[in-house]
Amino acid sequence: MKVPRTKTMLQMKSQxxxxxxxxxxxxxxxxxxxxxxxxxxxxxxxxxLHTFFARAGSRAAKIAIVPSASRExxxxxxxxxxxxxxxxxxxxxxxxxxxxxxxxxxxxxxxVANCTGVxxxxxxxxxxxxxxxxxxxxxxxxxxxxxxxxxxAGTSAGAAxxxxxxxxxxxxxxxxxxxxxDLTTGLGIVPEVIVDQHFYNRNRxxxxxxxxxxxxxxxxxxxxxxTCALVERDGTIVVMGKGTVTIVDPGEMEYTNEPYVTATDPxxxxxxxxxxxxxxxxxxxxxxxxxxxEHRKNVS
Amino acid sequence: MKVPRTKTMLQMKSQxxxxxxxxxxxxxxxxxxxxxxxxxxxxxxxxxLHTFFARAGSRAAKIAIVPSASRExxxxxxxxxxxxxxxxxxxxxxxxxxxxxxxxxxxxxxxVANCTGVxxxxxxxxxxxxxxxxxxxxxxxxxxxxxxxxxxAGTSAGAAxxxxxxxxxxxxxxxxxxxxxDLTTGLGIVPEVIVDQHFYNRNRxxxxxxxxxxxxxxxxxxxxxxTCALVERDGTIVVMGKGTVTIVDPGEMEYTNEPYVTATDPxxxxxxxxxxxxxxxxxxxxxxxxxxxEHRKNVS
Numbered sequence: 001m002k003v004p005r006t007k008t009m010l011q012m013k014s015q016x017x018x019x020x021x022x023x024x025x026x027x028x029x030x031x032x033x034x035x036x037x038x039x040x041x042x043x044x045x046x047x048x049l050h051t052f053f054a055r056a057g058s059r060a061a062k063i064a065i066v067p068s069a070s071r072e073x074x075x076x077x078x079x080x081x082x083x084x085x086x087x088x089x090x091x092x093x094x095x096x097x098x099x100x101x102x103x104x105x106x107x108x109x110x111x112v113a114n115c116t117g118v119x120x121x122x123x124x125x126x127x128x129x130x131x132x133x134x135x136x137x138x139x140x141x142x143x144x145x146x147x148x149x150x151x152x153a154g155t156s157a158g159a160a161x162x163x164x165x166x167x168x169x170x171x172x173x174x175x176x177x178x179x180x181x182d183l184t185t186g187l188g189i190v191p192e193v194i195v196d197q198h199f200y201n202r203n204r205x206x207x208x209x210x211x212x213x214x215x216x217x218x219x220x221x222x223x224x225x226x227t228c229a230l231v232e233r234d235g236t237i238v239v240m241g242k243g244t245v246t247i248v249d250p251g252e253m254e255y256t257n258e259p260y261v262t263a264t265d266p267x268x269x270x271x272x273x274x275x276x277x278x279x280x281x282x283x284x285x286x287x288x289x290x291x292x293x294e295h296r297k298n299v300s
Numbered sequence: 301m302k303v304p305r306t307k308t309m310l311q312m313k314s315q316x317x318x319x320x321x322x323x324x325x326x327x328x329x330x331x332x333x334x335x336x337x338x339x340x341x342x343x344x345x346x347x348x349l350h351t352f353f354a355r356a357g358s359r360a361a362k363i364a365i366v367p368s369a370s371r372e373x374x375x376x377x378x379x380x381x382x383x384x385x386x387x388x389x390x391x392x393x394x395x396x397x398x399x400x401x402x403x404x405x406x407x408x409x410x411x412v413a414n415c416t417g418v419x420x421x422x423x424x425x426x427x428x429x430x431x432x433x434x435x436x437x438x439x440x441x442x443x444x445x446x447x448x449x450x451x452x453a454g455t456s457a458g459a460a461x462x463x464x465x466x467x468x469x470x471x472x473x474x475x476x477x478x479x480x481x482d483l484t485t486g487l488g489i490v491p492e493v494i495v496d497q498h499f500y501n502r503n504r505x506x507x508x509x510x511x512x513x514x515x516x517x518x519x520x521x522x523x524x525x526x527t528c529a530l531v532e533r534d535g536t537i538v539v540m541g542k543g544t545v546t547i548v549d550p551g552e553m554e555y556t557n558e559p560y561v562t563a564t565d566p567x568x569x570x571x572x573x574x575x576x577x578x579x580x581x582x583x584x585x586x587x588x589x590x591x592x593x594e595h596r597k598n599v600s
Contacts (some may be wrong), residue, residue, distance in 0.1 A: 175500045276572070
C-alpha cells in the first residue's frame with residue numbers, strides 16, 4: 001500500500017482483519033462497498049467522501065460519478081466532480097446516462113472498465129434502476145465491484161439500490177404493514193441486505209420492519225444521514241459518520257403473520273434481532289454477528 | 301363469572317392460561333392493567349373501551365375517571381363519563397384532582413377504595429405525575445391494582461405513567477441519543493416496562509431505543525394508537541386493537557456505548573431482541589417470551 005493514507009484509513013488498519021480476503025497483487029488500495037445514508041458531509045470534514053476517495057486510490061484515483069438517479073444529473077454530477085477534484089483525484093468523469101441506450105456507450109464502458117472508484121449519487125432509486133439495471137455499463141461496474149477491483153459508493157438512492165430486493169418508496173407514521181413499503185428489485189451488489197436510508201431522520205423503522213417481515217431471508221439495514229456502512233470484502237461492515245446503522249436480523253424469527261393478513265393489517269414479527277451500531281462499530285453480514293473487541297463487553 | 305361477557309372476553313377466554321394467578325374469591329371479573337397507546341376508538345366498535353368496561357365489572361362496574369393529565373379535565377372527564385354511562389356502568393365519577401391537596405380528599409379516597417375500575421386519560425404525563433404521584437388517592441388506586449382488585453387503564457399520558465421509569469417527552473427524526481428522550485419517574489404500576497405511546501404514529505422508535513440503552517434492566521414497550529397491551533395478573537400481555545405493540549428487550553444486550561458518550565452522540569446497542577406484536581398476540585413480561593400457539597410456528 002503505497003498511496004497516502006488518511007487518518008480514517010490508519011484507524012481502520014489498526015484493528016486487524018484476520019479473515020480479510022487478500023487483495024489482488026498490484027492493486028494499490030483496499031476496495032470496499034460504501035452504503036451511505038444520504039446527506040453526507042460535503043463541506044467540512046467530509047469523512048465519508050474522503051474515505052471513498054482514499055479507498056478508490058487517492059491521488060491515483062480514476063473516479064466515475066453516476067448521477068442518473070437525479071433529475072438534475074448535470075448539477076449533482078458537477079458538485080461531486082468538484083469535491084473529488086479538490087481532493088486531488090487523477091481523473092473524474094460523470095457517467096451521465098439519461099436513457100438506457102447510453103448504458104451501452106463505448107466510451108463509458110471503457111472508462112468504467114478502467115476506473116478505480118464509482119460514486120452513485122442520490123435522487124430516485126426507481127429512476128436509477130430503470131436507466132441502469134442490466135445495462136453493459138452497470139454490468140461492468142457490478143462485476144468489477146464484486147471482484148474487488150473498484151470501490152463502489154452509493155448515497156441515498158444510490159444506497160437503496162445496493163440490495164437484490166429494494167425499497168422503492170413507502171410511508172411513515174404507521175404500524176408495520178405491507179402497504180407501508182413499495183418493494184422491487186435492486187442492483188444486487190450486496191444481495192444479502194435490504195437497505196433503507198435517511199433512516200431515523202425520516203422515521204423509516206416501520207417500513208424497514210415491514211420489508212423484513214416480507215423478505216425474511218434478508219438482513220435489514222437502516223442507515224442514517226451522513227452515516228456509512230462500509231462493506232469490506234469479507235462481509236464485515238464498519239460504521240462511519242455521524243449517525244447510526246440499524247441492523248434488523250430476522251434469522252431467528254419464529255413467526256410472522258405476513259402470509260395471512262391483508263396489505264393494511266398490522267404485521268407481527270416475533271424474535272427479531274436488532275443492533276444499533278455507531279461510529280467504529282463492526283458487524284459481519286455473512287455471520288450476522290457484531291464483531292466486538294474484548295474490552296467492550298460492559299453489559300452482563 | 302356471572303357478569304355478561306363481551307365477544308372480546310369470550311375470545312380471550314378461549315385461549316387458556318395455565319399459569320394464570322387465581323382470582324380472589326367473590327370477585328366477579330378478571331381484573332387487568334390496560335396500557336393504551338392513545339387515540340383509542342371512542343365512537344365505533346370501541347373494542348378497547350368495551351374491554352375495560354367488561355374487565356371492570358360490566359353493568360356492575362363502579363368506574364373512576366382520572367382526567368388530571370389534561371388541561372381540560374372537565375371536558376375529557378365528561379367525554380369518558382358519557383361513554384361508560386352509555387355502556388351501562390353502575391356508577392361513574394370523574395376524580396378531577398387539580399391540586400395535590402385534593403389527592404387526600406376523603407370522598408375521593410372512599411370512592412376509589414370501593415370502585416371496580418379506574419381509567420386515566422391522556423394529556424401530559426408530567427402534569428399527571430406532579431398532581432398524583434404518592435398522593436393517598438393514587439396510593440389506593442395503585443395498591444388495589446397490584447392486589448388485582450380493580451382494572452386500571454391508562455391511555456396516552458395515562459399509559460406513559462405505568463412504568464417505574466417514564467418517558468416524559470422527547471424528539472423524533474434523529475438517531476438514538478440521550479438528548480432525544482426526557483426520562484423521569486412514573487407511577488410504578490408495571491415497574492418492568494418503559495412505555496412509549498402513539499408509537500409508530502409519532503415515530504418514537506428512536507427515543508424508546510435511547511431510553512432502553514439508558515435503562516438496560518427495563519423492557520421497552522411501544523404502543524400504537526388505538527392499540528392496547530392488556531396486562532394479565534401473571535404478566536402476560538395480550539395485544540388488542542388496530543396497531544402493534546413493539547417490545548424492545550435488552551436482556552441479551554452485550555454492549556452499549558451509553559456510559560461513555562456525550563448526550564448527543566449516537567448510541568450503540570448490540571443484540572437487542574425486538575418483537576412486533578399485533579391483535580391477539582401474547583407475550584409475558586416476566587419470562588420475556590412470546591407465548592406462541594404451536595400451530596403458528598411458520599418460520600424455520
